[in-house]
């Protein structure tokens with residue numbers, strides 16, 4: 001066998017930190033819907049002249065009651081959801097970079113062709129529509145089904161993967177493995193007593209009482225079961241008597257003064 005039987009991934013606290021902005025709290029696909037009561041731009045099902053679409057620019061429009069972006073890249077035209085699946089950021093105001101669109105709010109990154117999220121903090125893909133181009137007119141047709149990877153276990157891949165940690169980074173690692181077709185067993189060992197959660201929310205809308213507790217969970221227990229990800233809670237890993245991960249906050253520009261006392265929200269994870 002060409003590989004080690006087990007790969008261990010240690011969650012790096014802080015790896016997913018992006019922005020300090022407070023956003024409306026939404027989480028599931030139902031809650032983060034692409035439906036927008038204030039739709040802008042043209043009805044893309046009636047057709048758009050290709051010559052009005054310049055390369056690498058975004059045309060915001062709609063299909064039925066869903067906000068959709070039409071984007072031309074070289075000889076290809078793609079139609080993709082206009083609302084970020086993280087907290088609903090307006091992707092029409094985002095950036096197009098190398099076949100991806102980047103959300104202006106917390107910089108999630110989606111593949112234009114597949115709609116899949118390539119970078120945190122978004123977890124769910126964007127919806128896509130089929131585009132028909134004929135006689136210089138691009139017409140947006142039906143919504144395309146979500147790509148479902150067929151799981152497999154390549155000889156070059158580890159036979160099983162153990163992820164140490166149960167935060168956003170650990171969750172993203174497990175989901176990405178499945179999205180990229182990894183078919184072996186995945187186990188997440190978390191010292192936490194609860195499933196991976198959206199920690200930035202804890203000091204914002206949740207703390208302010210504006211978000212119910214269930215919205216702070218990144219994924220449900222059913223999700224992990226469905227994707228064959230075994231999440232072991234209250235499972236602290238030690239390596240020769242030393243905890244395996246740490247979470248020491250970095251002190252940068254904010255310091256204590258005689259009138260302002262600065263305390264850490266957390267020091268270490270153990």
Ligand SMILES: Cc1cc2nc3c(=O)[nH]c(=O)nc-3n(C[C@H](O)[C@H](O)[C@H](O)COP(=O)(O)OP(=O)(O)OC[C@H]3O[C@@H](n4cnc5c(N)ncnc54)[C@H](O)[C@@H]3O)c2cc1C
Pocket residue numbers: 011012013014015016017018019020021164165166167168169170189190191192198199200201202203235236237238243244245246247265266269270
């Ligand atoms: C209250 C709060 C508010 C925040 N607000 C913001 C914000 O507004 N903007 C922003 O960018 N970031 C914010 N952050 C930071 C952001 O949440 C973190 O950067 C992010 O959660 C890091 O995710 P992570 O998965 O890397 O680490 P963590 O979420 O820290 O996860 C580490 C995981 O490892 C587990 N673990 C640790 N040691 C062991 C062990 N020995 N064995 C097994 N498991 C172990 C822990 O139990 C935990 O599950 C905030 C954090 C907090 C706590």
Ligand code: FES
Pocket residue numbers: 084085086087088089103104105106107108120121122
């Ligand atoms: S809304 Fe947060 S990354 Fe888009």
